[in-house]
Amino acid sequence: xxxxxxxxxxxxxxxxxxxxxxxxxxxxxxxxxxxxxxxxxxxxxxxxxxxxxxxxxxxxxxxxxxxxxxxxxxxxxxxxxxxxxxxxxxxxxxxxxxxxxxxxxxxxxxxxxxxxxxxxxxxxxxxxxxxxxxxxxxxxxxxxxxxxxxxxxxxxxxxxxxxxxxxxxxxxxxxxxxxxxxxxxxxxxxxxxxxxxxxxxxxxxxxxxxxxxxxxxxxxxxxxxxxxxxxxxxxxxxxxxxxxxxxxxxxxxxxxxxxxxxxxxxxxxxxxxxxxxxxxxxxxxxxxxxxxxxxxxxxxxxxxxxxxxxxxxxxxxxxxxxxxxxxxxxxxxxxxxxxxxxxxxxx
Numbered sequence: 540x541x542x543x544x545x546x547x548x549x550x551x552x553x554x555x556x557x558x559x560x561x562x563x564x565x566x567x568x569x570x571x572x573x574x575x576x577x578x579x580x581x582x583x584x585x586x587x588x589x590x591x592x593x594x595x596x597x598x599x600x601x602x603x604x605x606x607x608x609x610x611x612x613x614x615x616x617x618x619x620x621x622x623x624x625x626x627x628x629x630x631x632x633x634x635x636x637x638x639x640x641x642x643x644x645x646x647x648x649x650x651x652x653x654x655x656x657x658x659x660x661x662x663x664x665x666x667x668x669x670x671x672x673x674x675x676x677x678x679x680x681x682x683x684x685x686x687x688x689x690x691x692x693x694x695x696x697x698x699x700x701x702x703x704x705x706x707x708x709x710x711x712x713x714x715x716x717x718x719x720x721x722x723x724x725x726x727x728x729x730x731x732x733x734x735x736x737x738x739x740x741x742x743x744x745x746x747x748x749x750x751x752x753x754x755x756x757x758x759x760x761x762x763x764x765x766x767x768x769x770x771x772x773x774x775x776x777x778x779x780x781x782x783x784x785x786x787x788x789x790x791x792x793x794x795x796x797x798x799x800x801x802x803x804x805x806x807x808x809x810x811x812x813x814x815x816x817x818x819x820x821x822x823x824x825x826x827x828x829x830x831x832x833x834x835x836x837x838x839x840x841x842x843x844x845x846x847x848x849x850x851x852x853x854x855x856x857x858x859x860x861x862x863x864x865x866x867x868x869x870x871x872x873x874x875x876x877x878x879x880x881x882x883x884x885x886x
Contacts, residue, residue, distance in 0.1 A: 540582030540863050543844050545623075546743030547768050548716045550664065552623055554838055555863065556585040556772065558849035563593035563604030565794070565851045571608040572615070574856055579621060581860050587746070587772065587847050589627035589669060590654050591636050595799045599635045603657050610659035625665035625772070626654050627720055627746075632670030641672040643697075644704035651713055666705065667718040667746055672697060677721040677748060679805035679886065681755075698730055702739040709740050718772070720746035724759035731767055742769060744844055749773035751782060751818050751833055751875065752811060752885050761842050770844025773837050777848065779803040781815050782833035794851070806886050814882035821874045827865070830855075834862040836875060 542551040557578045562571035575586065591597070592605035606626065613619045628650040630642035640646055655661060670677075673694050676684035708714040717740045719727055727745055734741045745764075749756050749771060756764075756771055764771060777783055779796050781803065789812070791797045797807060822829040837846045850856035867875075 542584075543770065544768075545665070545716070545844055546718075546770055547741065548743045550623060550716070552585040552845045553583045554843070554845055555583055555834075555860065556587050556625075556845040556847040557583050558774070558847045559586060559588045559605050559609065560592040560594045561849055561851050562608045563601050565593070565595050565796075565799075568608045568611060571605075572612045573853065574850065575609070575612050575622075577853065577856060578860070579618070582863070583860070584621065585623045585625070585845055587625045587774075588658075589629070589667075590650055590657075591627075591629045591633050591669070595796050597633075597635065602635055603653070606654055606657035610657050614659045619660055623664045624658070624660070625667060625718070625746075626658070626663055627667040627669040628654075629669050630672060632675070632721070642668055642670075642701065644700055647701065647704045647708070651708060655713065662713055662715060664715045665718050665743065666708070666714040666716070667720045667744075668701070668722075670721045671719075671723075671726050673726075675721045676723065695729060695733065698726075699733050699737065699739075702730065702734055702737070706739050714740075716740070716743045718742055718744040718746065720772075722747065724763045727760070727763055727769060728767075731769070744770050744772050746772040746774055746847070748775045749837060749840075749843075750776045750778045751836055751879070752778045752806070752814055752882075754879070754883075756842070757840075761840075764842035771840070771842050772844055773846045776834055776837045776846050777830060778806055778811075778815075778833075781806060781811065782818065783830045784815070784819050786812070787815060787819065808886050810882070811885040814878065814885035817878040817882065818875070821871065821878060824874065825868070825871050827871070828858065830858060831862045831865050832867065832871070834859060835865045835867050836872075838862070839867060839872070 541554045545552050629636040673689045705717050730742045822832045848859050
């Protein structure tokens with residue numbers, strides 16, 4: 540297992556991060572605990588969660604249960620110091636938490652106390668804003684995204700207020716570092732500019748979707764990441780399981796995410812499945828496990844701080860962690876680049 544610098548925080552996070560959003564629905568508390576035990580035994584020191592989890596399916600009744608499962612593991616094992624823990628505050632992107640009230644200093648203060656209680660800890664290592672209030676082009680919203688309705692002054696004032704609220708939490712010891720999620724290059728740059736000008740907490744990372752099927756980050760955000768030391772925490776590196784091959788030939792296994800969340804959030808499209816078949820062909824040509832190849836590709840990216848993966852079984856968990864032993868050859872990377880040119884934006 541390799542460890543990467545998390546922005547300019549001084550923290551070193553494992554190149555693979557254990558995602559938790561299935562714990563509480565697809566996975567029981569005991570299974571969540573087993574996954575944490577196994578991951579830590581194999582070098583992972585980084586766990587990502589959010590106050591809105593679990594997600595499959597999303598419901599008001601289970602909201603927060605994932606954090607509670609992590610909290611009960613901390614209480615049972617006493618190993619809080621062995622984990623770099625990341626969680627997120629929700630906002631208008633999800634209406635089942637506080638009725639979708641936008642992120643503000645007040646909602647941050649409410650959210651952090653609830654998360655700390657569920658997680659049975661007195662601090663969060665990385666506290667992330669789950670979505671920007673002004674809107675986002677992520678989660679297939681790029682099809683209709685229009686930034687011209689945004690009020691620049693209002694947005695910048697909001698960013699300043701949020702950073703001031705986060706600064707209070709950092710000084711109180713409740714939060715060590717802060718980060719973004721589902722953000723743009725412009726939004727990230729503004730947060731960095733305001734923080735530097737006012738001696739406020741610097742955004743350490745940005746958690747956006749990234750996989751062989753979703754490579755928006757390769758452009759402006761990669762440039763920002765390089766110059767500003769804001770690493771990517773990649774979510775959905777397997778495109779919700781599409782890059783494991785489980786959904787090929789339009790197969791939808793019982794209990795899979797596609798059987799619960801129909802359409803996989805707009806990902807399950809004919810063009811995307813054609814791209815999946817092409818990438819699977821590369822794995823078959825070179826004798827590689829498809830899942831491991833997809834994760835290993837993400838690990839090759841120069842802007843990657845950590846790749847967040849999830850599992851619903853120990854077999855999946857073990858297989859994904861073995862990715863750290865795989866080095867993709869130049870021939871494999873060239874073949875992947877060829878598929879990318881054919882399918883640059885498959886969904």
